[in-house]
Amino acid sequence: MVQADIIKLQNAIAINRDEAAYRQLFINFHQPLIKFGGAIIQSEEAAEDLYSEVMIKIWLMEESLAKIENLKQYLYTLIRNAAFNELKARKKIVISSLDDLPDDYNSTYSVEDCFLKDEFDKKINDAIKSLPPKCGLVYRLIREDGFNYRQTSEILGISVNTIEGHMTLAIKKISDTLRKYLH
Amino acid sequence: MSEKLFFQLLSRQLAGEATSGELKKLKQLTEENSEWDKLYHELNYNKANTTEDEQVKSEQAYMLHMLKMQLVLPKKEVEIENSVIRLPFYIKYMRPLIGVAASLLIIGSTVAYVFLANNHEKEFSNLIATKEGSKTNIKLPDGTTVWVNSDSKIWYADNFNSKTREVWLS
Numbered sequence: 001m002v003q004a005d006i007i008k009l010q011n012a013i014a015i016n017r018d019e020a021a022y023r024q025l026f027i028n029f030h031q032p033l034i035k036f037g038g039a040i041i042q043s044e045e046a047a048e049d050l051y052s053e054v055m056i057k058i059w060l061m062e063e064s065l066a067k068i069e070n071l072k073q074y075l076y077t078l079i080r081n082a083a084f085n086e087l088k089a090r091k092k093i094v095i096s097s098l099d100d101l102p103d104d105y106n107s108t109y110s111v112e113d114c115f116l117k118d119e120f121d122k123k124i125n126d127a128i129k130s131l132p133p134k135c136g137l138v139y140r141l142i143r144e145d146g147f148n149y150r151q152t153s154e155i156l157g158i159s160v161n162t163i164e165g166h167m168t169l170a171i172k173k174i175s176d177t178l179r180k181y182l183h
Numbered sequence: 184m185s186e187k188l189f190f191q192l193l194s195r196q197l198a199g200e201a202t203s204g205e206l207k208k209l210k211q212l213t214e215e216n217s218e219w220d221k222l223y224h225e226l227n228y229n230k231a232n233t234t235e236d237e238q239v240k241s242e243q244a245y246m247l248h249m250l251k252m253q254l255v256l257p258k259k260e261v262e263i264e265n266s267v268i269r270l271p272f273y274i275k276y277m278r279p280l281i282g283v284a285a286s287l288l289i290i291g292s293t294v295a296y297v298f299l300a301n302n303h304e305k306e307f308s309n310l311i312a313t314k315e316g317s318k319t320n321i322k323l324p325d326g327t328t329v330w331v332n333s334d335s336k337i338w339y340a341d342n343f344n345s346k347t348r349e350v351w352l353s
Contacts, residue, residue, distance in 0.1 A: 023245055030241040031233055052248045056255060124228065142198045149200050168194040175190070175222045182221050 001028050006071050013059070014066035026055055029072070032145055033079050039137050040083035040101075050082040073147065076155045097157030098134055127177035131170050138166035139174075188212070189219055197226060312336045323348070 012021035030051065037047030054075065058065060068074050087101075128136060141152045142163075149167075153160045192209040195201040201209065213220040233241075311321050315334040322328055323339055325348060331337055338351035 026245050026248060027238075027241040030244055031237050034244075048244060052244075052251055055248060056252055059252065060256075124225065149198055164194065164200075167198055168190050171194045171197065171226065172190045174226065175193075178222060178225055179218070182218060182225075 003070075003072075010068065010071050011066050014061070014063050017062075022059060025058075029075055033075060036076060036137075036141070036145070037079045037083045039133070039140075040080065041086050046086065047079075047083070050079055050086065054078045054082055070151075073151050073155060076141070076145070076147075080155055080157075098137070099158055099162075101134070123178060123181050124174065127174040128170075130177070131173055135166045135170045135173070138163055139170035142167060189216075193223060193226065308341060309339050310336060323350070 006025075009021040009025045012018035013025065033051050033054075034044050034047040037050045038044035041047060041050070057078065058075075061068075065071075128139060131139060137156065138152060141147045141155060142149070147155065149160050149163050153163045156163070189209075189212050192201065192205050192212065195205055196209055209223075213223045311319065311331060313319050313331050313333050313335050317333055318331065320328055320330045321337070324341065327348070329337060329350075336351075336353045340349065
């Protein structure tokens with residue numbers, strides 16, 4: 001969904017309290033956001049609840065919703081906050097950025113294998129899955145959710161340089177896996 | 184040529200962060216190295232669209248979400264919302280039918296009214312009409328008193344029997 005469409009929905013919800021628009025927004029961001037939230041809290045099921053809560057907040061914002069500059073990024077930020085809070089409650093540690101997470105935490109950021117076009121796509125997908133969690137998170141936010149370095153850095157609470165480092169490492173690792181199949 | 188540079192440039196290109204100078208450099212590198220060229224094309228894949236399966240999951244999640252919203256939100260908020268979600272599905276889909284039924288009913292009753300109106304003037308031979316701004320009270324054959332408000336009409340028959348006492352008002 002392009003930015004112009006998102007703005008249309010945003011205004012329809014904020015000003016007209018348009019439920020069809022709200023439904024469209026909910027469905028459009030459901031899959032990417034439960035995957036993103038699920039990657040942080042290591043459970044897509046728990047991420048469903050976070051997403052539902054975030055979307056209730058969105059409805060309750062009423063007219064102030066129209067003032068949000070980039071709703072898509074805002075939604076990712078809300079999910080991140082909710083996910084960090086959830087982890088905080090579980091582990092009793094303070095988390096305010098991706099750097100606060102241990103490097104080896106298990107990520108569940110997965111793509112359903114069934115919709116991959118062919119065997120080769122599956123190889124790429126496996127390569128993405130086997131990335132270190134933070135690396136994979138950065139890669140997906142950029143390549144699949146369409147954020148740039150600055151936005152990704154804002155969403156994850158880490159510097160642009162670190163984002164670029166993660167992205168370059170991700171590309172290198174995926175390439176290393178793909179190389180085996182190129183010959 | 185440094186592989187590190189290739190990965191750096193490819194990352195920037197994939198992220199949409201590369202400058203035109205960097206894109207030129209990347210193109211040059213892929214032309215020189217066929218393996219890099221293949222990697223470039225493979226990594227520039229298009230993401231698969233949402234599957235039907237995922238679409239269904241999202242729709243289900245939305246229905247659950249709406250239930251949750253009704254529990255969480257204050258009642259007033261729910262009532263402000265378009266009433267469609269609070270109605271069971273069968274009512275939602277019967278709505279157009281209800282409209283049709285209503286118009287049929289209106290047409291039907293108009294026809295009946297015209298038909299009966301012509302009839303009742305013969306049958307109910309007594310007519311009391313009030314002008315605008317005046318009221319009156321009348322006594323029907325069985326002794327009942329009726330207050331007739333302004334600009335109204337009441338018809339009643341002479342043969343008011345004890346079983347049914349029919350009057351027409353307009």
